[in-house]
Amino acid sequence: MLATRRLTAGYGTVPVLFDVDLDVGDGESVAIVGANGAGKSTLVRTICGLLRVMGGEITKDGRAIQSEPPYRRAELGIAVVLEGRHLFDELSLESNLRIAEAQGRKRREARFDFRFDEVLELFPFMKGRMSAPVGVFSGGEQQMVAVARALLLKPELLILDEPSTGLAPKVVREIVGVIQALRKKGMSLLLIEQHIAVAAECSDRAYVLSLGKVVQQLDQHSWHLPSTTDALARAYLGNRT
Amino acid sequence: MTFTLLIQSILAGLTNGFVYGLIGLGIAVAFRGARIINAMQGDVALIGAVMAYSASVSFGLPMPVGFVIGVVAGGLTGFLVDRLMIRPTLKRRGSEDSLLLVTLGGAFAVSAAVLLYFGRDSYPIPGIGGNDIVDVFDASMRVHAIWLIVISLAVVAALRWFYAKTLVGQALLAASIDPEGALTLGINVGRMRALTFGLGGLVGGLAGVLVAPLINIQYEMGLLLTLKGFAAAILGGLSSPFGAIFGGVLLGLVESLAVVTISSGYKDVVSMTLLIAIMIVLPQGLFGRRGRLGG
Numbered sequence: 001m002l003a004t005r006r007l008t009a010g011y012g013t014v015p016v017l018f019d020v021d022l023d024v025g026d027g028e029s030v031a032i033v034g035a036n037g038a039g040k041s042t043l044v045r046t047i048c049g050l051l052r053v054m055g056g057e058i059t060k061d062g063r064a065i066q067s068e069p070p071y072r073r074a075e076l077g078i079a080v081v082l083e084g085r086h087l088f089d090e091l092s093l094e095s096n097l098r099i100a101e102a103q104g105r106k107r108r109e110a111r112f113d114f115r116f117d118e119v120l121e122l123f124p125f126m127k128g129r130m131s132a133p134v135g136v137f138s139g140g141e142q143q144m145v146a147v148a149r150a151l152l153l154k155p156e157l158l159i160l161d162e163p164s165t166g167l168a169p170k171v172v173r174e175i176v177g178v179i180q181a182l183r184k185k186g187m188s189l190l191l192i193e194q195h196i197a198v199a200a201e202c203s204d205r206a207y208v209l210s211l212g213k214v215v216q217q218l219d220q221h222s223w224h225l226p227s228t229t230d231a232l233a234r235a236y237l238g239n240r241t
Numbered sequence: 242m243t244f245t246l247l248i249q250s251i252l253a254g255l256t257n258g259f260v261y262g263l264i265g266l267g268i269a270v271a272f273r274g275a276r277i278i279n280a281m282q283g284d285v286a287l288i289g290a291v292m293a294y295s296a297s298v299s300f301g302l303p304m305p306v307g308f309v310i311g312v313v314a315g316g317l318t319g320f321l322v323d324r325l326m327i328r329p330t331l332k333r334r335g336s337e338d339s340l341l342l343v344t345l346g347g348a349f350a351v352s353a354a355v356l357l358y359f360g361r362d363s364y365p366i367p368g369i370g371g372n373d374i375v376d377v378f379d380a381s382m383r384v385h386a387i388w389l390i391v392i393s394l395a396v397v398a399a400l401r402w403f404y405a406k407t408l409v410g411q412a413l414l415a416a417s418i419d420p421e422g423a424l425t426l427g428i429n430v431g432r433m434r435a436l437t438f439g440l441g442g443l444v445g446g447l448a449g450v451l452v453a454p455l456i457n458i459q460y461e462m463g464l465l466l467t468l469k470g471f472a473a474a475i476l477g478g479l480s481s482p483f484g485a486i487f488g489g490v491l492l493g494l495v496e497s498l499a500v501v502t503i504s505s506g507y508k509d510v511v512s513m514t515l516l517i518a519i520m521i522v523l524p525q526g527l528f529g530r531r532g533r534l535g536g
Contacts, residue, residue: 048425074427086422088415099415102408103427153427 006056034209079155089135110154140171258493263448264470265485274437283466289449315446323438368454478526
């Protein structure tokens with residue numbers, strides 16, 4: 001589905017990511033964990049095209065996409081929920097969703113065809129609030145609008161950057177529920193998450209990122225061992241200087 | 242002050258106000274869709290007016306054809322401003338200030354080009370309905386001015402519909418509210434900006450051909466129009482088409498009432514004082530919501 005090879009990227013002329021090799025297989029959910037400043041968000045922004053690649057390659061189904069502009073990557077089936085959500089605050093919920101729906105229509109042969117009403121069923125709170133500007137919604141609701149918007153693009157790969165950050169535990173459970181439903185459907189997921197327990201629950205494998213490099217790969221078995229969580233948590237504390 | 246004089250000054254203020262409002266409308270369109278203040282808006286109107294003049298007076302084409310040519314020339318200018326000036330500046334990570342300076346430079350360039358090719362003369366374009374006049378309570382108003390008001394209001398209504406009801410309009414707003422969010426949804430933000438400038442250019446060209454019959458079109462009027470249009474747009478909240486027209490009318494009325502009650506020399510003093518006062522009391526303008534979206 002998605003792969004990066006020796007991916008180097010950063011801001012201006014300063015690289016933040018170094019030689020990152022990453023694979024997300026068809027229907028697989030892969031987590032990226034790492035401390036603050038490890039380069040997780042930089043990785044997301046580079047994959048979706050908001051940051052320029054300095055070296056290496058990004059491929060989608062074997063095709064190099066690193067020189068495609070960001071808006072083309074959405075058409076290629078890569079949808080992202082950025083950290084901070086990036087909703088159109090002043091526009092109504094309906095407008096936010098309809099804009100995404102219109103863009104999703106450009107993808108004729110989509111494996112996952114989320115129709116407007118299907119997405120509404122995933123997020124029942126939206127019914128009856130269609131004309132409210134999304135800026136007035138709570139953090140959790142906004143996160144769900146961002147996910148709904150991404151799904152309307154009919155992606156094959158959904159990238160979620162810190163979906164649980166700053167949300168109440170009950171809301172996190174709801175988001176986990178949506179992620180599990182998407183996994184069951186067979187959608188590929190790339191999940192960036194600080195909360196290791198949530199990450200482990202929602203993914204098959206994981207990469208540990210530290211100071212812009214992949215320092216550890218965890219296969220399905222070791223990623224889901226209870227001791228792993230502790231070990232990673234300790235490693236994070238070690239990283240905090 | 243007699244009643245007739247009062248009515249006459251209100252009519253004059255209304256007419257001027259819609260002129261300011263039409264220029265402000267183009268500034269509001271550019272700001273709403275791209276967060277950029279286009280200091281060339283008055284000069285886009287100048288180009289529209291000069292092209293309409295050339296087509297109809299110099300080349301003898303029928304007036305409506307000249308009218309359309311002027312509007313299209315404005316739209317084309319707006320598009321080229323984006324492609325040749327805004328886009329390269331943004332590519333080099335130009336700040337808001339550099340964008341403003343670039344368009345200001347463009348304004349001087351247009352003014353100089355018009356001086357070079359058309360000279361210092363002014364260009365009278367016949368208005369809609371020629372020089373016909375209607376009487377309003379003993380005071381008079383040109384038929385053309387009434388058309389200008391009607392067309393301005395129609396353009397505002399059309400823009401409101403475009404932004405609120407069409408997918409392109411919505412995508413355009415989305416691209417300006419959160420460019421990164423729009424990009425990740427597959428919206429070509431650069432194309433939306435080009436569209437915004439094209440649209441602002443069309444409005445500017447329209448302003449030019451509508452304003453030309455009422456004021457003397459000559460090479461140095463662009464910046465003055467921009468200044469008044471900018472004031473109108475700011476009064477209205479900078480990103481609201483309706484607000485720009487309202488701000489323009491307010492400005493025009495205050496000016497003309499200042500002329501009859503104080504002195505014509507204080508016209509600009511009074512209108513700019515009003516602008517400063519409103520900026521202090523209502524920094525978002527009369528119709529601005531956090532300076533972003535107005536009605």
